[in-house]
Amino acid sequence: GAVVSQHPSWVICKSGTSVKIECRSLDFQATTMFWYRQFPKQSLMLMATSNEGSKATYEQGVEKDKFLINHASLTLSTLTVTSAHPEDSSFYICSARGARFGTDTQYFGPGTRLTVL
Amino acid sequence: GENVEQHPSTLSVQEGDSAVIKCTYSDSASNYFPWYKQELGKRPQLIIDIRSNVGEKKDQRIAVTLNKTAKHFSLHITETQPEDSAVYFCAASILRPGDMRFGAGTRLTVKP
Numbered sequence: 001g002a003v004v005s006q007h008p009s010w011v012i013c014k015s016g017t018s019v020k021i022e023c024r025s026l027d028f029q030a031t032t033m034f035w036y037r038q039f040p041k042q043s044l045m046l047m048a049t050s051n052e053g054s055k056a057t058y059e060q061g062v063e064k065d066k067f068l069i070n071h072a073s074l075t076l077s078t079l080t081v082t083s084a085h086p087e088d089s090s091f092y093i094c095s096a097r098g099a100r101f102g103t104d105t106q107y108f109g110p111g112t113r114l115t116v117l
Numbered sequence: 118g119e120n121v122e123q124h125p126s127t128l129s130v131q132e133g134d135s136a137v138i139k140c141t142y143s144d145s146a147s148n149y150f151p152w153y154k155q156e157l158g159k160r161p162q163l164i165i166d167i168r169s170n171v172g173e174k175k176d177q178r179i180a181v182t183l184n185k186t187a188k189h190f191s192l193h194i195t196e197t198q199p200e201d202s203a204v205y206f207c208a209a210s211i212l213r214p215g216d217m218r219f220g221a222g223t224r225l226t227v228k229p
Contacts, residue, residue: 034216034217042221042222043206043219043220043221043222044161044206044219045219046216046217046218046219049216091158093160093161105151105163105166106151106163106217107163108153108160108161108162109160110159110160111158111159111160113158
């Protein structure tokens with residue numbers, strides 16, 4: 001399957017700081033990337049969908065000014081958590097999709113565990 | 118929007134037995150139904166998927182069935198092994214744009 005990487009794998013920050021998470025598709029062009037967050041023992045909740053070169057589409061209840069998403073190229077999307085607070089602590093996972101060998105499968109990154117103190 | 122319900126939330130089976138996890142979806146336009154396996158602290162891994170033009174798909178010990186009329190689909194794992202223990206998520210989406218909605222997950226435990 002396709003390879004999606006995420007960086008960093010974990011981050012600890014102080015309340016009020018901003019954190020940037022990168023999601024890269026390593027061996028295919030990702031026309032669409034998705035950002036999810038997952039609380040312990042819970043499901044994946046879609047935060048936003050981003051298409052290369054256009055503004056992200058945010059799910060209801062997700063603050064677009066707090067969770068800034070940029071999809072500047074076909075292989076890179078970034079999620080910036082601005083002015084992070086303890087309630088933003090979570091597991092953030094990206095996924096990427098690109099028509100590769102005729103499939104539309106989404107491939108997930110390894111996730112980033114964010115802890116806000 | 119799409120709403121996916123998944124049952125049961127936990128499932129415990131003896132090694133060698135079969136396990137079945139069921140999901141229902143609400144949006145009749147959904148046409149892609151993947152299943153993911155997630156081990157603790159790791160990424161979800163696609164294990165099998167099915168599209169709406171197919172009623173059943175099998176890959177070795179894993180099979181998925183889809184009933185479009187009833188809007189439900191199921192994952193079947195036969196001859197379960199301890200390494201099958203994980204959380205399994207079903208999902209439903211419309212292939213374009215493909216924003217998947219996930220079920221709540223099923224924690225499967227296979228006892229040796």
